[in-house]
Amino acid sequence: MHFSVLTLFPEMILHTMNTSIIGRAVERKLLSIEAVNIRDFAFNKHQKVDDYTYGGGAGMLMQAEPVYLAWASVAGERKPRTIYLTPQGKRFDQKMAKELALEEDLVFLCGHYEGIDERVLEEIVTDQVSIGDYVLTGGELAAMVMMDCIARMVPGVLSNSESGETESFSDGLLEYPQYSRPEVWHDKSVPPVLLSGHHANVAAWRREQSILRTLKWRPDLLRTAGLTNKEWALIREWKKKMKESEEGTDSSGGEEMV
Ligand code: 6GU
Secondary structure: OEEEEEEOOHHHHHHHHOOHHHHHHHHOOOOEEEEEEHHHHOOOOOOOOEEEOOOOOOOEEEOHHHHHHHHHHHHOOOOOEEEEEEEEEEEOOHHHHHHHOOOOEEEEEEOOOOOEOHHHHHHHOOEEEEOOOOOOOOOHHHHHHHHHHHHOOOOOOOOHHHOOOOOOOOOOOOOOOOOOOOOEEOOEEOOHHHHOOOHHHHHHHHHHHHHHHHHHHOHHHHHHOOOOHHHHHHHHHHHHHHHHHHHOOOOOOOHHHO
16 A cells, blocks of 8 residues: 655654554555655745735635645556545544555645645545544644554554454444553452453453443444444443432442443
8 A cells, every 4th residue: 555645744754654563564565655745846936835815814825836746746647546634624434444445545635824725626636534623733643643544454564463353443332441460550450350261251341341431431332333232221221320320329339330
């Protein structure tokens, strides 16, 4: 898989993406990442890439021509999937990542200032994407979030032990808590079921913990998580207990909820 990033800060991309698991994948040639400096395509005296907006208003806009030429330098004859990172875009999620991971080539366009001249976006951009409802100073961090997420789906990028099968969202639920040695740390013990060696009980406990966490932190995910009737009944019971402990009417003090 090949990523091209059109940016005013290529070193920000290269430095980060050549680190850790993604860096290892680049070294092993499962992945290649190219950062193209848009400023190299500003053929004016001061290599200026921005200008005032027509119609007035605060802030500067990235101009169409250098963005277009930077894109043309990587696009060649093909028209690769070209993603513009913007808070106005469609929200990025695991499903979109899965779909984009099927592409051979992806181009990421990172804007700065108040954005980019609309005319060049119309000509080169196939997808406008946002990584969440907040505003960043530029598209680079958002592009790197997307690349990290997409790259880990490329076969061979993750080792078996890093494989994503049981992680959050693969079954539509948040991940269960995990523990490693020592067995007791800061007076906190590992939940006994995990030491029991009873695989079915461990699996049942983990599933229950996943559902409980999802109920607490991301209840919006429950509806589409494919829960059984028994699990929905459990949720109703937990909710009742949570409500009781909030109201202070629970004699047990809600201890078993934690
Ligand atoms: Cl994709 N870009 C910028 N600049 N800000 C964002 C974003 C993207 N997603 C959320 N905030």
